Amino acid sequence: MHDYVSWLRHSSPYINAHRERTFVIMLPGEGIAHANFTHILHDIVLLHSLGVRMVLVYGARPQIEARLKAAQIASNYHHALRITDARTLACVIDAAGQLRTYLEAQLSVNMAASPMQGAKLKVVSGNFVAAKPCGVIDGVDYQHTGEVRRVDAEGIQALLEQRNIVLLPHLGYSPTGEVFNLACEDVATQTAISLNADKLILFTAEQGILDEQQQLIRELKLEQAIEHAQLFEQPNVSALQAAISACQHNVSRSHIISYQIDGALLSELFTRDGCGTLVDHGHFEQVRQAGVEDIAGLAALIRPLEEQRVLVSRPQDLLAQEYANFTVIERDGLIIACAALYPFVEEKTAELACLAVHPDYRHGGRGDTLLEHLENQAKRLNLNSLFVLTTRTAHWFQERGFEPCSIEQLPQQKAALYNYQRNSKVFRKSI
Known part of the structure; x- marks a missing residue:
């Protein structure tokens, strides 16, 4: 049944x-x-x-x-x-x-x-x-x-x-x-x-x-x-x-x-x-910028990872404010992967955040597709680096050229919001 x-x-x-x-x-x-x-x-x-x-x-x-x-x-x-x-x-x-x-x-x-x-x-x-x-x-x-x-x-x-x-x-x-x-x-x-x-x-x-x-x-x-x-x-x-x-x-x-x-x-x-x-x-499957119609799909995709504390919690009202920062992979109407880019223009860097792939599609290189897409997006903004905060996927980012860095190397605005209780590791990559 x-x-x-x-x-x-x-x-x-x-x-x-x-x-x-x-x-x-x-x-x-x-x-x-x-x-x-x-x-x-x-x-x-x-x-x-x-x-x-x-x-x-x-x-x-x-x-x-x-x-x-x-x-x-x-x-x-x-x-x-x-x-x-x-x-x-x-x-x-x-x-x-x-x-x-x-x-x-x-x-x-x-x-x-x-x-x-x-x-x-x-x-x-x-x-x-x-x-x-x-x-x-x-x-x-x-x-x-x-x-x-x-x-x-x-x-x-x-x-x-x-x-x-x-x-x-x-x-x-x-x-x-x-x-x-x-x-x-x-x-x-x-x-x-x-x-x-x-x-x-x-x-x-x-x-x-x-x-x-x-x-x-x-x-x-x-x-x-x-x-x-x-x-x-x-x-x-x-x-x-x-x-x-x-x-x-x-x-x-x-x-x-x-x-x-x-x-x-x-x-x-x-x-x-x-x-x-x-x-x-x-x-049938495409990479594109998220729209307002994708808010519910984004929430459904990242909710299990939030519950596992892999990702920081993003309530749906926050996604409604930030959806424009997201890039998604859509497969026949379903959001199967996403990642967000938050630029810090003065520091010429950007945060790569909320990288998530649906469990059924985690062996098709879609994380790499999103990473490449956001790197190109950052280059178009004349930025020269990406940084990421992670608790569970450090090796994945290191295998793709990210190197450990200190909290002090983060943009001042981001460093001020660092959650010491979560104790995320920080990595940076030049692009």
Whole structure:
């Protein structure tokens, strides 16, 4: 019970942040066929109930393969893209149509004691995606395989405003009445771009993007993602390329998560570190000056250290007066580290104070990041040294170039306020 209550409390900022946002979710056919699909559907319904506007793009590769096998039609690919001849197109349309009916049926469930109870979802699909043929590439005619030409963003937005879930298949239509088989990644990406969506969420078999040691990469800034996509092949490189394309066209964030993990969608959206890979513009974690809106976050961060007497007590009313002296590291809306700089301009020095890092983030070099930031800030003020008073972290500062000094070497105003009962050690560093 305690874990549930704690999780719900910590998820409330995300509930507020996601309300009335637009998410495009790509679910491949493998995900629909997986045993975890029902849980994914329940999580999508939960998002809808929390006010998220959703477009669900679905694929059907294994379902198409099953129909081709039954019809004894060979599957032909070139550059990982299906070549769709007339006979194959019939199987593609059949698979897409049956999946659409199945998804609509599953989203209509309203059974007692079910996660779907009382949802009363409205699901809408239609000819929102205009397509064009891929044509001939490397001498290979892709026939009825196409690519997205245009997405009817205005029509989709109108339906989202009416609280519909918009369901888009991996099919596109031409002004001449032709039907084209599209990659679901292409449909999802172009839809997210056209809608200026807040998030593109891509379900894959893998947990996310893995490094060369097969370890999950939690976050990739756009530039890192581009470099990573060029380094080596991996199973979900198409999802990474889709995430990159979306972010290059101003979709704020793309998430790559696994359809095999129960609760992956909720964990990714309602916990700070998620469970997949986030691709963004680099604003997920940032160093910035504190503002008045950060006072409560600062107080929550430093309170445990005050209680342990590691830091001098700073009541919230004092923080309200001094917040402008603070630099913070913000991670997805949470203040995870802070430090303050108090200049003594006449003495050409400054006090570095109240350096604190959230316990969950103490091994990522954030203390060093803050120290470097404040050193640069002091240099811009034409100061030539920093000093610090500490009772518990003397070695940390000494390892970074601070040297012991006497109380008498402090600025006179600071020396007069020295607390002999606390007996802090004093260190100084030239900059």
